[in-house]
């Protein structure tokens with residue numbers, strides 16, 4: 235649940251989360267950013283679990299100086315950049331000022347969860363089989379820092395790392411009841427970048443907090459981990475396959491359904507032999523546990539294979555989606571660019587039961603996301619009667635063709651921001667619209683032929699459309715909703731859009747997606763045209779005309 239603390243202009247409103255589970259209150263009530271206040275205002279939710287190393291709210295009240303990270307790895311790990319005032323990232327003041335200058339004085343900020351928020355982590359594995367290191371690189375190096383007590387990780391991730399490293403009582407009758415590491419006992423060497431030897435390169439840990447056999451209030455803290463082992467071999471048939479299977483079995487035996495705490499959801503392998511810094515190779519193999527991995531965000535069940543993009547902060551993403559729904563009127567046609575598995579578009583399609591005739595088109599460059607889209611669409615409520623499609627395409631190529639036929643454009647690009655060609659198309663949207671209205675527009679036809687996978691929400695409504703969405707509706711979006719995880723690129727893109735006078739900014743919201751870092755997630759709403767001042771003049775003229783006529 236979100237609680238709204240009204241604030242005096244020009245301040246930012248801070249929205250905070252009250253957990254359905256155990257909650258801690260960082261004292262204070264009203265939040266403004268100018269002048270800066272020393273104390274934390276928030277009601278903060280803390281996920282706690284039996285295997286959690288998070289502070290217990292009953293024993294560790296938040297300090298009056300704010301909400302601190304209190305992480306033992308802070309000095310050596312590159313993951314977090316600041317320790318204090320997690321509820322108020324450094325960027326927040328700058329963002330508030332930036333939006334105010336652009337006429338948005340009611341910028342809000344949702345503090346979200348401050349600890350245990352990361353539900354998806356990619357960690358490097360280095361060191362030796364007798365002393366494995368599992369964590370992030372030290373700033374500017376390839377030295378891995380062990381982070382067993384990371385305060386950002388969902389506690390289940392830390393527990394799964396622990397299982398990978400130290401294990402439980404494994405083969406204790408052989409080893410005189412000593413506790414040995416899963417890696418040590420199986421004699422699995424971590425990858426050595428210099429020698430290009432060893433087996434285990436990285437691990438991706440993804441937590442699902444959607445276990446419907448538990449009461450809703452217990453689901454978050456009882457999250458289970460999909461473990462993906464990035465293995466230094468070409469495939470599962472290579473010589474080291476036995477070691478890989480032994481490690482997977484070890485994790486499953488000690489963390490699967492027959493263990494004391496069911497921690498491990500599934501174990502996957504990814505095969506990567508490249509010498510570059512790319513984490514994953516192209517080959518994936520499901521080894522143990524459930525193949526299907528579901529999460530529930532934005533009101534829908536979302537399927538997330540390990541190969542597809544997934545948001546790291548599940549709960550914060552859910553808050554953002556709830557906010558986003560408010561900006562999409564019933565009956566809109568939506569294009570979701572940089573869509574991943576289409577979570578944003580599909581969540582919009584299902585947002586309200588009465589939403590009919592909405593059309594959603596998702597565009598994504600990673601073909602691995604297609605399966606996730608198909609699975610997710612299968613679980614959409616049967617009341618949804620929308621035209622929904624997913625396209626494996628590069629947004630930067632002929633971007634105008636993706637804009638045609640949409641009322642609302644949602645963009646959620648990677649950190650580097652929008653592709654220059656898309657920025658160009660949006661700046662020049664008026665002339666693009668004129669062209670689109672021309673029946674024989676070449677851009678139009680070309681894209682139409684390239685649509686490889688057009689899926690419909692319901693099997694029985696599948697029709698090979700004789701008239702595509704674009705042919706029915708050739709207008710271009712009147713609203714642009716920009717979701718950004720890269721503040722610097724957002725500022726640049728925003729300035730470029732506004733300077734074209736093709737768009738003006740109407741709303742902006744911030745979300746604490748990455749507490750402890752410099753980053754915040756932005757949801758910004760742009761409307762077509764140059765904005766209020768010109769509008770006022772125009773409406774003044776209109777009034778006069780009306781009077782005369």
Ligand SMILES: C[S@@+](CC[C@H](N)C(=O)[O-])C[C@H]1O[C@@H](n2cnc3c(N)ncnc32)[C@H](O)[C@@H]1O
Nearest residue numbers: 543572573574598599600628629630646647648
């Ligand atoms: C920040 S993620 C957002 C994904 C999705 N909206 C979600 O929330 O799950 C950015 C996505 O853009 C995709 N992407 C990057 N460049 C792209 C391009 N040129 N065209 C289409 N998609 C692209 C990435 O593969 C990634 O899935």
